[in-house]
Amino acid sequence: MAAAIKDEAQESEKLAQSVPLPVRAYRVMLRARIIEEKLASLYRAGMIKGGVFLGKGQEALSTASTIFLRKGDIYGPCIRDQAGRLAFGDTMLDTLRTYFGSAQGPMRGRDGNIHRGRPKEGSYAMISHLGSMMAVVGGGLYARRLRGETGAVGVTSIGEGGTSTGAFHEGVNFLAVEKLPVVIVVANNQYAYSTPNSRQFACADLLDRAKGYGIAGHRTDGTDIMACLETLEHAVSAAREGGGPQMVLASLLRLVGHGEHDDASYVDANLRKANVGRDCMEVGAQEITEAGLATVADIEAWTAEAQAEVEAALSIAQREKGPDPNNEDWRAISTERLVDGCYDDEEEDA
Amino acid sequence: MSVTYLEAIRSAQERALETDPRVFIYGQDVGVFGGAFKATKNLAAAFPGRVMDAPISEDAIVGMAIGAAIEGARPIVEMQFADFSTVGFNQIVNQAATLYFRTGVSCPMVVRLPSGGTVGGGPFHSQSLEAIYAHYPGLIVMTPATVEDAYSMLLEAVTLDDPVIFCEHKLLYYHLKADKLPDSAMPSGKARVARMGRDVTLVTYSAMLHEALQAADELIEEGWQIEVIDLRTVKPLDTDTILASVARTGRLLAVGEAWPWGGVTAEVVARVTSEGFGLLDAAPMRLNAKDTPIPYHPDLWATFRPTAETIAARLRQLLTQ
Numbered sequence: 001m002a003a004a005i006k007d008e009a010q011e012s013e014k015l016a017q018s019v020p021l022p023v024r025a026y027r028v029m030l031r032a033r034i035i036e037e038k039l040a041s042l043y044r045a046g047m048i049k050g051g052v053f054l055g056k057g058q059e060a061l062s063t064a065s066t067i068f069l070r071k072g073d074i075y076g077p078c079i080r081d082q083a084g085r086l087a088f089g090d091t092m093l094d095t096l097r098t099y100f101g102s103a104q105g106p107m108r109g110r111d112g113n114i115h116r117g118r119p120k121e122g123s124y125a126m127i128s129h130l131g132s133m134m135a136v137v138g139g140g141l142y143a144r145r146l147r148g149e150t151g152a153v154g155v156t157s158i159g160e161g162g163t164s165t166g167a168f169h170e171g172v173n174f175l176a177v178e179k180l181p182v183v184i185v186v187a188n189n190q191y192a193y194s195t196p197n198s199r200q201f202a203c204a205d206l207l208d209r210a211k212g213y214g215i216a217g218h219r220t221d222g223t224d225i226m227a228c229l230e231t232l233e234h235a236v237s238a239a240r241e242g243g244g245p246q247m248v249l250a251s252l253l254r255l256v257g258h259g260e261h262d263d264a265s266y267v268d269a270n271l272r273k274a275n276v277g278r279d280c281m282e283v284g285a286q287e288i289t290e291a292g293l294a295t296v297a298d299i300e301a302w303t304a305e306a307q308a309e310v311e312a313a314l315s316i317a318q319r320e321k322g323p324d325p326n327n328e329d330w331r332a333i334s335t336e337r338l339v340d341g342c343y344d345d346e347e348e349d350a
Numbered sequence: 351m352s353v354t355y356l357e358a359i360r361s362a363q364e365r366a367l368e369t370d371p372r373v374f375i376y377g378q379d380v381g382v383f384g385g386a387f388k389a390t391k392n393l394a395a396a397f398p399g400r401v402m403d404a405p406i407s408e409d410a411i412v413g414m415a416i417g418a419a420i421e422g423a424r425p426i427v428e429m430q431f432a433d434f435s436t437v438g439f440n441q442i443v444n445q446a447a448t449l450y451f452r453t454g455v456s457c458p459m460v461v462r463l464p465s466g467g468t469v470g471g472g473p474f475h476s477q478s479l480e481a482i483y484a485h486y487p488g489l490i491v492m493t494p495a496t497v498e499d500a501y502s503m504l505l506e507a508v509t510l511d512d513p514v515i516f517c518e519h520k521l522l523y524y525h526l527k528a529d530k531l532p533d534s535a536m537p538s539g540k541a542r543v544a545r546m547g548r549d550v551t552l553v554t555y556s557a558m559l560h561e562a563l564q565a566a567d568e569l570i571e572e573g574w575q576i577e578v579i580d581l582r583t584v585k586p587l588d589t590d591t592i593l594a595s596v597a598r599t600g601r602l603l604a605v606g607e608a609w610p611w612g613g614v615t616a617e618v619v620a621r622v623t624s625e626g627f628g629l630l631d632a633a634p635m636r637l638n639a640k641d642t643p644i645p646y647h648p649d650l651w652a653t654f655r656p657t658a659e660t661i662a663a664r665l666r667q668l669l670t671q
Contacts (some may be wrong), residue, residue, distance in 0.1 A: 031402040135410040139417025170407035332487035333512040340586035
């Protein structure tokens, strides 16, 4: 059944190539929004252990970040990138399997929620320490270059809060020094957990940092899929063509809490009413219908399709067993002969 | 013709670059300059594009190596001093050390840590951090004490699919010499009986091996035979070799240059007491550096760390128990 879903996904991907880019992007955004709504309700029902971290309001930017990537490119997503992950080839099934801790998922219950990936397929599994993926994605690209492979691009994303870390600075400076083909997508969503921008940075414009690193900077409206697509298409092409690192700064508002445990009561009501507070799903729907690329009925049909996709994946993931602690190999290294066996002996003795 | 501990490290890297196109070296001043200690001397010229200077960014240096390892490369990164690896600590312990367990993708990389005290090194150019890296699951921690091990263990480290923290001792760089580089070697993960003896098992590693051997020489004049075990790797820790020795001697002293709280010597004592309590004729002892930052003045430093004299004194204490 998993294979059937994968085939279906590949089939729909092929079909999608023939449809206009904004429609393709909107449908990814929609799939992300819908699976995240399901994740939220599963969380409220107590069916997911641990946290649930959603990207509501960031789907346009996240989708645009990876929709121009190809097989062989590298993606280092951040917390609110369900959409970007789906556009890069992640599946709803992998998403749900990871949240449920299924032994069939890519993380096999060893890590959960947004900490998932398939590194050998270019999808790196983020750790929680913000900023640390900058250098890792750069290292992947560096190895490709060392092997004489050209044409690959890396995309890595972060929020405005993550830009305050030392790791971000070290990482971006390294990317710049090596002139690596990478796009750094910064989502300025106004709050890092509860901390507003006024307590996060003192510079007038975060994009000035691109100048400081000696790399190209681009600004976009994160609530507007058309703007995001235009900016990211340009940035990804520039990186692919040898223009070095490209920093994209998008303004938007996180339309959920930091995680589903957080009611985000600290968000300034004025921001919700401002341009950054627009919901990119509504803006996108309006844009594609006004452009004559889709009708309201089309959107309703796509919504139903995405809901059916979620339910199908859920019916698989929910039935799967978690990992069996007695059958785990409990090894943190791959070299079996160098495992420090002392602790196993202790357990056996007991 | 002789070869130093440092030359062995340089030669191992040269050999790794020669034999494996996936290997590259990245670190501060490792390029044309050849490294702060010259451990990469002339390698940049011999292997163009594969021995590269990095910005002063330990976090990014390690992060970069992790990404390269994911893509199939075999990076060797040099931290200029082990002390500075704390800036790259997060990438080492949270990214490199967790990758295999989380994703099933291994992380073959070597982080070279020029470790340990030298005269005048002071608090930030003298640290021995093997214990803190050994504490984290997912890392192999090597602490070679001989020229032969410095060479063969570094070569082996590059072939392993897991992240290796390679603690090379700066005090041994120039003074420790061997006739030639070894043709064969003991595998990593096994401790070596560096000197046989019947009265005490003295477990140590890295530069302290040489202080321990000197102390053992002193004690022989007093009629005591000290068995000295060189751990070689502190993770994994070869408990079997230690226990087999304690079974013969009935006494244990664990000596390390690192700080006393927790750490390698504590682990050795814990394992022997929990798994070989009945083998002991006396309470096991340990000797470490003092529980302070590492002092600058040579007289303070000489007292701060264990030496042949203080080891000999501790051995006498243990033997009269």
